[in-house]
Amino acid sequence: MAALTADRNTPRFEGDIRQGDVAASTLIYAGALVMRDASGNLVEGQTATGLIGVGRAEERVDNSAGSAGDLTCDYRPGIYRFANSAAADEITKAEIGDVCYAVDDQTVAKTDGTSTRSPAGLIEGVDANGVWVRLDEALTAAAAA
Structure with missing residues (x-):
């Protein structure tokens, strides 16, 4: 064109x-x-x-x-709270700003599970009820690259 x-x-x-x-x-x-x-x-x-x-x-x-x-x-897209993984994959406030990975349709984890999980989004916050995740396809793809 x-x-x-x-x-x-x-x-x-x-x-x-x-x-x-x-x-x-x-x-x-x-x-x-x-x-x-x-x-x-x-x-x-x-x-x-x-x-x-x-x-x-x-x-x-x-x-x-x-x-x-x-x-x-x-x-x-937006920022939503999902369940936190457990044990070595539990997300803490030290991971705010990092990419988190999908475990299932309501749970995210700190790691990619030895290359078995895909990036879900960016960690915005952590509280007693779960992990606040920014779901933005372009930002997540760039951060995970």
């Missing part, structure tokens, strides 16, 4: 709710940690590689009997 030679009304994405195709054989619960797989489809947070955290599910979507893209899921 050639450079502009006149004014252009460039479209803008409004709001903070995003939507994506749900992977095949996937059930995402409302409130779950949502990740994108290597094919660009959404899956629930889980211990697996090749994923990246994108947001929190705004709805329950059951594509467990469907093919990839049969259903879509609304999700929202």
